Amino acid sequence: MPEASPVARYAAEFLGTFVLVFTIGCNVLSGQPVWGGVSIACSLMVMIYALASASGANFNPAVSLALSLAKKQAWKETAIYMACQMAGGITAGFCYYGMFAEAFKLGPTQGHGWIEAGLSETLYTLMLCFVVLNVATAKRDEGNKYFGLAIGFVIVAGAYSGGSVSMGCFNPAVAFGIAFSSLVPSASMYAAIYTVFEFLGAALAVGLFFVVRPEEQDPENYPEPLPEPSDQSKLISEVVGTYFLVLTVGLNVLSQSTAGALSIAASLMCMIYALGSVSGAHFNPAVTTAILVRGKIEGAMAGKYVGAQIIGGLLGAITYASIKGNTFALKPNPWHAALLGEFVFTFVLAFVVLGVATTTPALKEMFGFAIGMCVTLGGNAVGKISGGSLNPAVSIAISVTHIANGGDFWACIPYSLVECAAGAAAAGVFMATLPSQMKASAEPNEQTPIAKVA
Secondary structure (H helix, E strand, C coil), X not given: CCCCCHHHHHHHHHHHHHHHHHXXXXXXXXXXXXXXXXXHHHHHHHHHHHHHHHHCCCCCHHHHHHHHHCCCCCHHHHHHHHHHHHHHHHHHHHHHHHHHCCCCCCCCCCCCCHHHHHHHHHHHHHHHHHHHHHHHCCHHHCCCCCHHHHXXXXXXXXXXXXXXXXXXXXXXXXXXXXXXXXXXXXXXXHHHHHHHHHHHHHHHHHHHHHHHCHHHHCCCCCCCCCCCCCHHHHHHHHXXXXXXXXXXXXXXXXXXXXXXXXXXXXXXXHHHHHHHHHHCCXXXXXXXXXXXHHCXXXXXXXXHHHHHHHXXXXXXXXXXXXXXXXXXXXXXXXXXXXXXXXXXXXXXXXXXXXXXXXXXXXXXXXXXXXXHHHHHHHHHHHHHHHCCCCCHHHHHHHHHHHHHHCCCCCCHHHHHHHHHHXXXXXXXXXXXXXXXXXXXXXXXXXXXXXXXXX
């Protein structure tokens, strides 16, 4: 396909950013507390799919910075892209102001200061740029069709979690679009502060990208063939994926999010797409247990994975506790119902992982969506009964951090045992219901990234 002209590329960046910021303004000013985050994420996703062939669909100065730092985009192009993105965001801000005859102020939400807001902006901009680099630029995953879904739904993950602290910009063009339309000097100050933290998140994303995919440090000279990911890359990937999952869980719970299960599911889905070809993207000791019983990972490596997942979960919980200044406990209501609910829906999650990611042929494009949405169904179905943890790394992280506020640790023990038992049961049922898969070819080109490296 011929390269788009400079005019086409720059117009695409302006248009995509305009649509994103205009959608944000319309959702906020019309009052969409439940579906606003999904609407905004969808605006980003559809414009990425529509305009990626023209400009690469950055629509975010932080993303453009990350691409240049990772040697994926020329610095001159990034500078022009940033100007177009800022122009698109500011234009959109004035347009929604003209439409509603009002605007809204940018700044930390009630009960939070600029430090907490800045940390939130850093972390979810990091997540956004990290997902972009992995799904849209990594050699190992080139040609995939899920890149727009994975990138767009980072906004679902962040809007309901980090957004409860900072309003959820994760994009300097969004920050300045909101600030300029409000005509409030303090908003412009916060836009500048947010931009610093967002650029920091972009830089951290590049460093993390190079750690998990060292072959990407010199994109002009990829090794042929691409080497298998190292054990270090795999374990760091498990830490990172579980970290963002637990961080999103905690921020949603503590902010009493209106769409917590979907936000948490989106964080899982996005990180599966980003890291599936590195570690297999388990992020859950129950899933690792299922894959171990299925025979797709060795026992020693499974143990290391579980350790990495628990570490990632604890780091995520420490982070959400630091941002919100609070923790929470596992609250079974009642115990027998909570444990049964955890068993059933952890079983569903693990069984879906096995069914979409270890079969031949596997669900190559939609595997992350299928696995992630298991959290939506389980979280909503039993969230009020058990909390909908469905993951020992989540259960342990919640209980350990709650000790600081006088909570008990022991509740995570029965949760974790039941969840791991559900993973093992899922593997047993999988082998009983799909015996042909136990004999099927396991050649890498017939399976998803999860099955290749698990």
